[in-house]
Amino acid sequence: MADAGSIDLRLAMNAISDVIVNRPRPIRKIDQIYMKAGDMVLQSELVARWADGKRLAFIGDGDAISVCIAYLKQRNIIGYGPSKICVFDFDERICRAVERFADKERLETLESRLYNCLDPFPSNGKFDLFYTNPPWGASNDGESVKVFAQRGMEATGYTGEGMLVIADDPELAWPQTVLSAVQRFGLDNGYFTQKMMSRLHTYHLDDAPELRSCNLVLRAVPGNGSRAGKSQAIDDSNRLTNFYGRENPPRVKYVREKKRLDYGNALEEEYDLELIGSTNG
């Protein structure tokens, strides 16, 4: 079993490869943008170490970092990880992919729940930590990040810590505005910035190939749990108008999966088989 800093990179990469093959294809218009594989390995190890022995809520997880850390631990590639992981996502394809993988690999610490972050959070205070890689808020000064962070704070009962993965680029104004706004939001809710790991991750993002993200770790001040209350729906148009980009508010309640028997195989609509000796062509 490996300790931090002594991971078998080949085994880790192959494990992440298993997870990537299991992921649904991203839908760009709802800001599903996937992290690149090498960065996923490093991020998964880091998150597993940070959340060792804790109950961890993922507020959205298209990247499948949740699956990676459960799988790396199950395979003894790392010797640490959360005691429980729950993925809350409004994309049924993602939730079902998590469940299928957990079932196939017997990942008993991993589960998912279909949930839209505009609805009241269903599991207040049941987690120690939260993790989110939300829409980055380029057009709304970080308001979309705050929505996901709020749900993470509710998941942890306004205690513990949260890791936010958001844009970090010193050449552009908007990521700095967002970083500032999110840290201010943290302070307003009884959290301080415990750590920021700059410019760590790259993405399959063809409209901003150079853009990276950081890990921003917020920690609740002692006694902050007294803030916890009943979770409310979010319907303030000021927060939602530019949620997925300028003039792109949320319109989708859930992304529903079209059920298939041959999940994981090439779609039959993609190809025809021309047989040896056939007279076609």
Place this chain on the structure above:
Amino acid sequence: MDDRLNPGGGVLFIKVGTHAQETLEKIIERKTKEIEQAGYSLWGYGGNTCHPETMVQPFAKGYERLGQTVRVLMQPMVSSHFAEPVRADEFSIDGLKWNAIPAAINVLGSRFALAIKGLRKAELELPLDQTVVAIGNSKGRRGDKYIMGRVDKACLEVAGPAPVPNDPAVEGTVAQIGLVAELVEPYAVYVRNKTA
């Protein structure tokens, strides 16, 4: 519409060449006829740097509210785009409601299309270092720092001759424009083929 670039103006810059096995000259000829017959044309393209719904539509609507139109500036280039020349038969503004593409308009081998009129040849220069990306995750990045590598199109705002606060300019930042058009409603759409 004249060819002056005014500070604050909106430009959709795109490199164009052979597309879906059809030469640029043939494409221009075909698109010009389409505009004559249908009043507008759909210019096919791909890639998320000018995503119809999250980029082009809000970008153009912003200028519409100012009483301005977005100019499409095309830079001809040598390319070999071997996508299958499959004709799209439906278009959608929002990816949910789909309509038939008029018979006079042919979009081949593309996922997205710009709605344009006033297509004409031109010879003008676009100093990319005097533009900035106007929308999306690269908003604020200087045009010449953005249009490189695989990034070959962008929604840009003309920033004027004043230096833009990014890295120093590099050589080769002036794009030679060979075609201009006007972006018209619905500005950009998804296209798909239901029959092939």
